[in-house]
Amino acid sequence: MMNIAVAQSGGPTCVINASLVGVFKESLKHPEIDAIFGSVNGIEGIIENHLVDLKSIILTNYDMELLRQTPSTVLGSCRYKLPDWREDEEVYKKIAATLKQRNIGAFLYIGGNDSMDTVNKLSEYFSQIGLDIKVIGIPKTIDNDLCITDHTPGFGSAAKYVATTMHEITRDSIVYSIPSVTIVEIMGRHAGWLTASSAVLHSMGETAPHLVYVPEAEFSIERFLTDVRQEMSKHKAVIIAVSEGIEVPEGVQSGVVDNFGHKYLSGIGKHLESTVRTEIGCKVRSIELNVMQRCSSHLGSKTDIDEAEEIGAAGIRCALSGETGKVLVFRRIEDVPYTVVIETADAGDVANQEKFLPKNYINSAGNNIRRFALNYFLPLIQGELDLIMDNGVPKHFAIHESVLK
Amino acid sequence: MMNIAVAQSGGPTCVINASLVGVFKESLKHPEIDAIFGSVNGIEGIIENHLVDLKSIILTNYDMELLRQTPSTVLGSCRYKLPDWREDEEVYKKIAATLKQRNIGAFLYIGGNDSMDTVNKLSEYFSQIGLDIKVIGIPKTIDNDLCITDHTPGFGSAAKYVATTMHEITRDSIVYSIPSVTIVEIMGRHAGWLTASSAVLHSMGETAPHLVYVPEAEFSIERFLTDVRQEMSKHKAVIIAVSEGIEVPEGVQSGVVDNFGHKYLSGIGKHLESTVRTEIGCKVRSIELNVMQRCSSHLGSKTDIDEAEEIGAAGIRCALSGETGKVLVFRRIEDVPYTVVIETADAGDVANQEKFLPKNYINSAGNNIRRFALNYFLPLIQGELDLIMDNGVPKHFAIHESVLK
Numbered sequence: 120m121m122n123i124a125v126a127q128s129g130g131p132t133c134v135i136n137a138s139l140v141g142v143f144k145e146s147l148k149h150p151e152i153d154a155i156f157g158s159v160n161g162i163e164g165i166i167e168n169h170l171v172d173l174k175s176i177i178l179t180n181y182d183m184e185l186l187r188q189t190p191s192t193v194l195g196s197c198r199y200k201l202p203d204w205r206e207d208e209e210v211y212k213k214i215a216a217t218l219k220q221r222n223i224g225a226f227l228y229i230g231g232n233d234s235m236d237t238v239n240k241l242s243e244y245f246s247q248i249g250l251d252i253k254v255i256g257i258p259k260t261i262d263n264d265l266c267i268t269d270h271t272p273g274f275g276s277a278a279k280y281v282a283t284t285m286h287e288i289t290r291d292s293i294v295y296s297i298p299s300v301t302i303v304e305i306m307g308r309h310a311g312w313l314t315a316s317s318a319v320l321h322s323m324g325e326t327a328p329h330l331v332y333v334p335e336a337e338f339s340i341e342r343f344l345t346d347v348r349q350e351m352s353k354h355k356a357v358i359i360a361v362s363e364g365i366e367v368p369e370g371v372q373s374g375v376v377d378n379f380g381h382k383y384l385s386g387i388g389k390h391l392e393s394t395v396r397t398e399i400g401c402k403v404r405s406i407e408l409n410v411m412q413r414c415s416s417h418l419g420s421k422t423d424i425d426e427a428e429e430i431g432a433a434g435i436r437c438a439l440s441g442e443t444g445k446v447l448v449f450r451r452i453e454d455v456p457y458t459v460v461i462e463t464a465d466a467g468d469v470a471n472q473e474k475f476l477p478k479n480y481i482n483s484a485g486n487n488i489r490r491f492a493l494n495y496f497l498p499l500i501q502g503e504l505d506l507i508m509d510n511g512v513p514k515h516f517a518i519h520e521s522v523l524k
Numbered sequence: 525m526m527n528i529a530v531a532q533s534g535g536p537t538c539v540i541n542a543s544l545v546g547v548f549k550e551s552l553k554h555p556e557i558d559a560i561f562g563s564v565n566g567i568e569g570i571i572e573n574h575l576v577d578l579k580s581i582i583l584t585n586y587d588m589e590l591l592r593q594t595p596s597t598v599l600g601s602c603r604y605k606l607p608d609w610r611e612d613e614e615v616y617k618k619i620a621a622t623l624k625q626r627n628i629g630a631f632l633y634i635g636g637n638d639s640m641d642t643v644n645k646l647s648e649y650f651s652q653i654g655l656d657i658k659v660i661g662i663p664k665t666i667d668n669d670l671c672i673t674d675h676t677p678g679f680g681s682a683a684k685y686v687a688t689t690m691h692e693i694t695r696d697s698i699v700y701s702i703p704s705v706t707i708v709e710i711m712g713r714h715a716g717w718l719t720a721s722s723a724v725l726h727s728m729g730e731t732a733p734h735l736v737y738v739p740e741a742e743f744s745i746e747r748f749l750t751d752v753r754q755e756m757s758k759h760k761a762v763i764i765a766v767s768e769g770i771e772v773p774e775g776v777q778s779g780v781v782d783n784f785g786h787k788y789l790s791g792i793g794k795h796l797e798s799t800v801r802t803e804i805g806c807k808v809r810s811i812e813l814n815v816m817q818r819c820s821s822h823l824g825s826k827t828d829i830d831e832a833e834e835i836g837a838a839g840i841r842c843a844l845s846g847e848t849g850k851v852l853v854f855r856r857i858e859d860v861p862y863t864v865v866i867e868t869a870d871a872g873d874v875a876n877q878e879k880f881l882p883k884n885y886i887n888s889a890g891n892n893i894r895r896f897a898l899n900y901f902l903p904l905i906q907g908e909l910d911l912i913m914d915n916g917v918p919k920h921f922a923i924h925e926s927v928l929k
Contacts (some may be wrong), residue, residue, distance in 0.1 A: 299887035500916035
């Protein structure tokens with residue numbers, strides 16, 4: 120008989136709670152698992168012994184369904200980077216102490232590649248000190264930039280939001296008789312997956328987005344202006360998708376960095392808007408999709424949400440089978456009919472690396488996505504949930520602030 | 525036997541096309557109406573005799589349902605202000621010529637208060653020259669600032685989007701352990717209706733938005749900072765709704781004006797963000813909901829969409845009854861059960877005026893919305909459509925660019 124602990128980390132997505140539901144529901148099926156602890160604010164909750172008993176919080180099937188529809192991390196999150204345990208063991212001792220005190224046999228960490236670094240380091244440390252606690256990573260990130268896995272939970276819902284919103288912005292942009300340019304800035308530090316996903320509109324017969332700029336292609340302002348002028352000769356309203364992470368002149372980025380040293384990017388949309396206004400002089404606007412990309416669960420992809428739950432459940436089975444230091448990943452068998460299997464990879468191979476958009480997804484001009492590449496994106500955005508509504512607004516599952524304090 | 529013409533004008537909303545469907549469907553029921561012409565780009569299409577035959581474009585019930593779910597104006601839009609016909613009759617002669625040539629007996633104009641000015645001027649002019657063409661206005665605006673009517677089509681869907689997104693942003697904001705402030709900038713030049721609608725979350729037990737600033741209340745940076753500090757003492761993550769139109773120091777507004785001389789506002793969110801960063805020094809971000817507020821038909825309010833269709837249909841009946849220079853309006857009988865009736869008002873009484881949030885909706889501190897006022901907003905955001913999907917993305921009805929050229 121053992122207990123398990125689960126935590127959520129990194130930037131929110133629409134489906135991290137679905138993975139939590141997967142972990143929770145699968146745990147209930149195994150009589151060898153007793154208490155299911157949730158760690159408040161990611162690994163910070165383990166360090167500070169701040170755990171909550173999930174069985175006293177998630178009570179019914181209705182609670183689980185509501186949690187599946189709730190964006191962001193119900194247990195809170197963190198951006199905490201573990202030091203190398205060979206240099207600084209202090210925090211590792213605290214983690215081990217909490218897990219031993221709570222009789223934890225397996226710790227599941229739902230997060231991005233920084234969290235997979237934590238999974239890797241913790242499992243190494245535990246094996247070094249001979250502590251038999253399994254550490255398993257469940258991937259998530261809207262950026263879709265984790266290695267080895269075909270795609271990451273959270274990406275499909277973000278892509279569905281981006282495509283839908285791009286479609287609606289297209290309708291909004293073409294109403295006036297004068298020529299115009301609309302620039303939509305989409306998340307993605309170094310990888311253009313989410314920006315590229317907006318091109319699924321081409322499969323519906325839309326010509327928009329007419330231009331798609333991703334960080335994986337070389338970018339120059341001169342080429343950009345030529346592209347815009349060319350598209351303006353063909354379309355009254357030109358719609359442009361641009362990744363926040365494309366390489367731009369000095370001074371555009373805000374320069375703020377997060378705890379991991381990632382640059383906090385902003386402003387490329389505004390920058391290109393003012394460039395078009397100055398150089399072309401037409402009506403132009405820029406729109407930042409902002410955090411709505413990662414939290415619009417009212418438009419979650421059912422495929423994504425179901426997969427997030429399944430990969431969470433697979434994490435429990437993986438731990439029970441005796442594995443540790445592993446990350447659950449998807450391997451795609453076929454696009455049509457869409458078929459994936461869940462496998463495991465070493466956390467060390469997933470951590471601290473990024474997966475970029477394949478070069479052959481990008482057209483030769485470096486300003487749009489090739490048609491065949493849409494087969495990658497389309498299965499991930501299929502299906503919708505029956506939303507639970509309250510007073511006309513989608514309802515969320517929330518743990519009272521006082522419990523999380 | 526006569527033909528009718530219909531046009532759409534002003535800023536897009538989610539339901540202007542539903543009003544077009546109402547006009548179209550009702551016209552089909554009356555044997556005295558023959559062709560139904562759509563004017564391309566609002567009144568500009570009448571001036572330039574650029575009309576399309578809607579019966580050759582909207583063919584089936586499926587087309588009508590799809591059009592009901594399509595945001596923005598399928599016929600294009602304009603921001604065209606008619607001169608006083610006593611000073612400049614030229615354009616009026618062109619309008620009369622088109623309508624006579626096409627044998628139009630009634631012209632229905634779907635738009636905001638500037639469009640109602642057009643309805644008023646045209647009906648006056650036609651009666652002056654003895655031309656028997658009825659001119660009827662169908663209201664729309666996400667701003668909800670039209671006089672006489674209880675509310676305007678388009679507002680309910682925008683309010684549902686704002687409330688839902690504010691709810692999701694709330695989930696996104698509370699995940700980290702450090703204190704933070706999130707500022708959400710919402711549309712509304714002079715009227716705070718849409719910003720105030722975010723407070724419906726209070727009816728679901730949410731404390732967010734913790735502060736709500738509307739143009740109808742006095743605003744000062746000093747009071748704002750005091751408010752924020754006070755809320756930070758109570759909540760880890762403070763969520764603020766702020767109208768784009770609140771009065772701010774010089775230099776924040778971009779100074780660009782549209783054809784009607786309206787100031788094009790932007791930047792209050794960014795301005796307050798940098799004020800909080802400088803003066804309080806905590807984690808802070810601002811989010812502009814931008815055009816998504818007016819075009820997110822994937823989250824349209826069924827109540828709003830159905831009402832928009834009904835008021836369009838009522839416009840046809842009004843014209844057939846022999847009225848002209850009228851605007852269709854809603855009068856609310858009861859909040860619960862929600863009951864409205866459709867009546868008419870003189871276009872001259874609706875045009876060129878704005879309806880503001882009642883002072884008693886705003887709390888005495890001028891920084892939130894009173895609980896009783898939610899009864900006004902709640903009925904307007906109820907219900908959802910069964911969306912027609914295509915490849916995982918809501919499908920839209922569109923007229924081919926070449927037809928609109």
